[in-house]
Amino acid sequence: MKVMVVDDHDLIRKGIILLLENYRDIEVVADAGDGHEALVLAMQNDPDVVLMDISMPNGLDGLTTTKQLLQQQPNVKVVLLTMHDEEVYIRKAIQSGAHGYILKKSQGSELYEAIYHVYHGRRYYSTDLSDAQIEKMMKAKETPPSPLTLREQEVLRLNVLGYTNKEIAEKLHISAKTVENHKSNMMSKLGLKQKHEMIQYGIKNYFTDIH
Incomplete structure (x- = not known):
């Protein structure tokens, strides 16, 4: 499983990479510090799964980057990493098309589980919301396409x-x-x-x- 890590905090990014290197079936092919860099590196390295921080600077946060990445490379799976467990963030994650959502306080084994699940075509949302609530949001996400480019x-x-x-x-x-x-x-x-x-x-x- 080829993975790219996107986080604007250098130490967090390096920590995640070190953690993932413990798994034989994961290869970290790239890492990026912001959304613009992520879009370029994803094109160059063609990862299977992207771990994406939600809160990033320079006008392109993880949610916006996810939307653009999935338009650019529809086969990529995206797992959002965040400190936020509020419903508004989860709703926006679903609207962005993200396949997974995991809290930064999670165990390393759960991060692996999220990557494994989305790689194999399943959704992985690890939040306090029930599956039924998330399912309801998934159904409601079908909004008309934006008239803007x-x-x-x-x-x-x-x-x-x-x-x-x-x-x-x-x-x-x-x-x-x-x-x-x-x-x-x-x-x-x-x-x-x-x-x-x-x-x-x-x-x-x-x-x-x-x-």
């Missing part, structure tokens, strides 16, 4: 997080003028007239309530 979603998310056009342009390696064009296109698609309406739309739809 992935790039527009990135621009919107960074905009909601308070980045200026210039800062967004630098992060996404595009021009400030292109950022402005994306914003105009989004407002037109969504039928919005004021910029604050676009920000409200972003907060409601793109995970910006989670850091």
Whole structure:
């Protein structure tokens, strides 16, 4: 089982890798410190399972990265790692398409179990919620596809997080003028007239309530 580890804390990442190296049937093929790096390394290394921290910096958290990763590589399985056991996080994990959800306080053997389960096509959500509650959320997750492109979603998310056009342009390696064009296109698609309406739309739809 080829595994990639994604966590912005160097020590946690190295600790997880050391733990996984104890298992003969696991090979850690890559590790990344943020979502952008994770998307690139996943393409290069083609892992079977990605262990993904939810809380990461640079405008691309684990939930958003998971969504983009699964669009980029539909066969990859993603297990989210988090300190949060609240329903809102679990709901958003399901909406992101994650195959597993495990708490950072879990035992090492449970981490292996999560990888093994999702690799073999099963779901693994280790939370305080009952299976029935999770099943209900799974059924409710079928939401209509976003009218926005992935790039527009990135621009919107960074905009909601308070980045200026210039800062967004630098992060996404595009021009400030292109950022402005994306914003105009989004407002037109969504039928919005004021910029604050676009920000409200972003907060409601793109995970910006989670850091």
